[in-house]
Amino acid sequence: MAEITLNHVYKKYEGGVTAVQDFTLEIPDKEFVIFVGPSGCGKSTTLRMIAGLESISEGELLIDGERMNEVESCNRNIAMVFQSYALYPHMTVFENIAYSMKLKKVPKKEIKERVHEVAQILKIEEILDRKPGQLSGGQKQRVAMGRAIVRHPKVFLMDEPLSNLDAKLRTQMRIEIMRLYKELQTTFIYVTHDQTEAMTLGTRIVVMKDGIIQQVDTPQRLYDFPANRFVAGFIGSPQMNFISGICRVKKTGVFLETADCEVQITDGRKERLRNEGYDGKQVTMGVRPEHVKVWSPEESEVSDLVLQSQVSVYEMLGAEAYLYFTYEGQQVSARVKADTKIRKEDKVFFGFDTKDMILFDFETEEAIY
Numbered sequence: 001m002a003e004i005t006l007n008h009v010y011k012k013y014e015g016g017v018t019a020v021q022d023f024t025l026e027i028p029d030k031e032f033v034i035f036v037g038p039s040g041c042g043k044s045t046t047l048r049m050i051a052g053l054e055s056i057s058e059g060e061l062l063i064d065g066e067r068m069n070e071v072e073s074c075n076r077n078i079a080m081v082f083q084s085y086a087l088y089p090h091m092t093v094f095e096n097i098a099y100s101m102k103l104k105k106v107p108k109k110e111i112k113e114r115v116h117e118v119a120q121i122l123k124i125e126e127i128l129d130r131k132p133g134q135l136s137g138g139q140k141q142r143v144a145m146g147r148a149i150v151r152h153p154k155v156f157l158m159d160e161p162l163s164n165l166d167a168k169l170r171t172q173m174r175i176e177i178m179r180l181y182k183e184l185q186t187t188f189i190y191v192t193h194d195q196t197e198a199m200t201l202g203t204r205i206v207v208m209k210d211g212i213i214q215q216v217d218t219p220q221r222l223y224d225f226p227a228n229r230f231v232a233g234f235i236g237s238p239q240m241n242f243i244s245g246i247c248r249v250k251k252t253g254v255f256l257e258t259a260d261c262e263v264q265i266t267d268g269r270k271e272r273l274r275n276e277g278y279d280g281k282q283v284t285m286g287v288r289p290e291h292v293k294v295w296s297p298e299e300s301e302v303s304d305l306v307l308q309s310q311v312s313v314y315e316m317l318g319a320e321a322y323l324y325f326t327y328e329g330q331q332v333s334a335r336v337k338a339d340t341k342i343r344k345e346d347k348v349f350f351g352f353d354t355k356d357m358i359l360f361d362f363e364t365e366e367a368i369y
Contacts, residue, residue, distance in 0.1 A: 002029055002030075002063060002064060002077075002154035002155045002186060002187040003026075003027065003028055003029045003063070003064055003065070003187075004025075004026075004027040004050065004061075004062070004063055004155065004187065004189075005025075005026050005027070005060075005061070005062040005063075005065075006023050006024060006025045006026075006046075006050075006059065006060075006061055006062075007024055007059055007060040007061075007062070008022050008023070008024055008058065008059040008060070009022075009023040009024070009046070009049065009056055009058070009059035009060070009061065010022065010023070010056070010057045010058035010059055011042070011045050011046075011049060011054060011056065011057050011211075012057040012058070018211060019042045019045045019211050020042040020045050020046050020049070020211045021042075021210075021211045021212050022059075022212070023042075023046055023059070023211075023213060024213075025206060025213070025216065027187060027189065029187060030185055030186060030187055031187060031188075031203050031204065032181050032187075032188040032190065032201060032202055032203045032204075033187075033188070033189050033190070033202060033203070033204050033205075033206060034189075034190050034191075034192060034197070034198040034201060034202035034204070034205045034206065035047060035189065035190070035191045035192075035206050035208060036191075036192055036193065036194075036195060036197075036198040036205055036206070036207055036208070036234075037193065037207060037208035037209055037214075037234070038193060038209070038234070039193060041208040041209050041210060041211065042208055042210070042211035042212075043191045043193075043206075043208050044159055044160070044191050045211075046208075047080075047157050047159055047189060047191050048159075049061065050078070050155075050157060050189065051073055051076070051078055051080050051157050052068070052071065052072060052073030052074075052076050052078070053073055053080075055069075056069050063076065063154065063155070064154075076155075077151075077153050077154045077155070078153055078154065078155045078156075078157060079147075079148035079149070079151050079153035079155070079156055079157070080148065080156075080157040080158070080159065081141075081144050081145055081148050081156070081157070081158045081159070081161045082144070082159055082161070083159055083160040083161060083163055083164065084164075085132070085140045085141060085143070085144045085164075086144065087132040087140060087143060087144060087147075088132070089131065089132050089133060090131070091131065091132075092128065092129055092130060092131055093119075093124065093127050093128045093129070093130055093131075093132075093135070093143050093146075094115055094128040094129065096132070096143055096146075096147055097115045097118060097119070097143065097146045097147050097150050098111045098114075098115050098150070099147070100147065100150070100151055101114065101150065101151075114150050115128070115146075115150060116128075118146045118149050118150045119146065121146075121149065121180070121183065122142045122143075122145060122146050122149075122176075122180075123142070124139065124142050124143065124146065127139055127143075137164055137165050137166075137169060138165060138169045138172065138173060141161060141162070141165065141173060142176070144161070145161075145177075145180065149180070149184065153186070154186065154187065155186065155187045155188075155189065156184075156186060156187070156188045156189070157189050157190075157191075158177075158188070158189070158190045158191065159191045160191055160192055160193065161173075161177075161190075162174065162192075162194075162197065163192075163193075163194075170197075174197060174200055174201060177190075177201065178200075178201060181201075190202065195234060195235050195236070195237065196237065198219070198235075199219045199222075199223070199235070200219075202219060203218070204216060204217065204218060205217065205218070205219055205222055205235075207222065207230075207231050207234060207235070209230050209234075214227060214228060214230055214231050215227040215228070215231045222235050223235055223236060225367070225369070226240075226286075226358065226367055227366065227367055228360065228364075228365045228366050228367055229242065229284060229286070229360045229365040229367075230365065232286050232358060232360070232367070236288060236289075238289050238322060238324075238333040239333075240286045240287065240288055240289075240358075241286065241287045241288070241289065241292065241330070241331075241332045241333060242284050242285070242286050242330065242360075243258060243284070243285045243287070243327065243328065243330060243332075244258070244282055244283070244284050244285070244328075244362065245257050245258040245263070245282070245283060245284075245285060246280065246281070246282055246283075247273055247278040247279060247280065247281055247282075247283050248262075248279065248280070249273065249274050249278070249279035253265070253266070253270065254270035254273050254274055256283065256285055256359070258285075258328065259328055260307055260328075261306075261307060263285070263352070263354055263357075264354070265354075265359075266354070266355070267355065268369075269359060269368055269369065272368060272369075273359075273368065278368075281362065282362040283359050283360065283361065283362050283368070284359070284360040284361075284362055284365075285352075285357050285358075285359060285360075286357060286358040286359070286360060287352045287353070287356070287357045287358075288356065289322065289333045289334050289335040290335045291352060291353040291356040291357065292332065292333070292334035292335070292350055292351075292352060292353075293334075293350060293351045293352070293353065294323060294334045294336055294340075294342065294348050294349070294350045295348065295349045295350070296341060296342050296346065296347075296348060296349075297347055297348075297349065299349075306349050306350070306351050307327060307349065307350055307351065308347065308348070308349055308350075309325035309326060309327055309332070309347075309348055309350060310325055310326075310345060310346070310347055310348070311323050311324065311325050311342060311343065311344050311345060311346050311348055312324050312325055312326065312344065312345075313344060314342070314343050314344045316338065317338075318338065319338055320335055320336065320337060320338055321335075321336050321337070321338050321340060322334065322335055322336070323336060323340075323342060323348070325348060325350070327350075332350070334350060
């Protein structure tokens with residue numbers, strides 16, 4: 001069992017720099033939690049505080065109800081996998097995996113059994129006699145994970161473990177990590193700046209910015225119900241389209257007015273906009289690429305909101321394609337079927353699925369639901 005609690009944790013450095021602010025989170029036993037955010041957001045620093053590699057300036061870290069702030073890293077029963085693999089180059093794969101057990105004077109027979117057990121799980125039995133210099137990036141990553149698994153830790157911490165791998169190998173290793181998580185049945189905390197990794201691996205995702213938690217939720221809810229504009233723009237690729245407009249409360253309804261069109265708000269948000277004084281205020285409309293409708297001039301379909309632009313980039317991705325164009329100085333992306341006839345520099349008509357758009361307060365950037 002490994003239940004982790006962080007209560008109002010801060011990390012402050014000399015010179016007044018605060019890397020992590022008021023970080024409060026409960027991680028139940030056997031959960032796979034992802035810390036995600038841009039470089040410098042404090043996610044790796046938070047992971048290192050959990051591991052005991054960074055001191056906690058304020059707040060409290062508990063593991064299974066026991067305060068860990070003053071407990072040495074080696075006594076926390078936590079295993080960490082680093083971005084750089086951190087393998088000993090002069091040792092074989094077997095020796096790298098067995099090293100921590102040798103330090104604890106585990107009997108040789110038990111060491112051999114546990115190393116071979118881990119090697120079988122990770123499918124690296126055939127490379128146990130090789131040294132790190134003879135291994136591929138994917139093999140090195142498996143060895144690094146093997147060195148962590150063999151200790152039977154309460155918690156696995158992973159700090160951007162796949163960032164040095166190519167795209168194809170990253171996909172394979174994501175599958176391997178998910179298989180390991182299901183097989184080992186323990187708590188995983190994983191740091192990445194790659195939102196695709198976050199969305200495919202985590203049971204819950206912690207989105208961070210400037211050392212502050214922006215939202216904690218399941219991958220699907222983060223995508224469908226982002227708490228603010230930052231989360232909406234960070235989660236999803238290509239990112240959500242943002243278009244600003246003025247809210248107008250009229251007798252006939254509530255509308256979002258842009259330079260070239262007027263969008264009627266037909267759901268429950270219109271009451272909040274009406275009652276909370278948004279009339280005449282600027283708001284931001286967010287629309288995912290898959291909710292942007294696009295037609296060529298030859299097509300006869302008509303939307304309740306039809307605008308015009310010219311395609312600047314056509315991006316083919318196999319079963320689907322992305323079109324990029326500009327509206328009111330903002331780049332707009334649309335996800336379309338691969339068989340579209342539209343190409344770069346073509347004139348297009350486009351519109352939005354208004355039922356799927358998300359509204360944000362222009363000043364606070366908080367979502368309006």
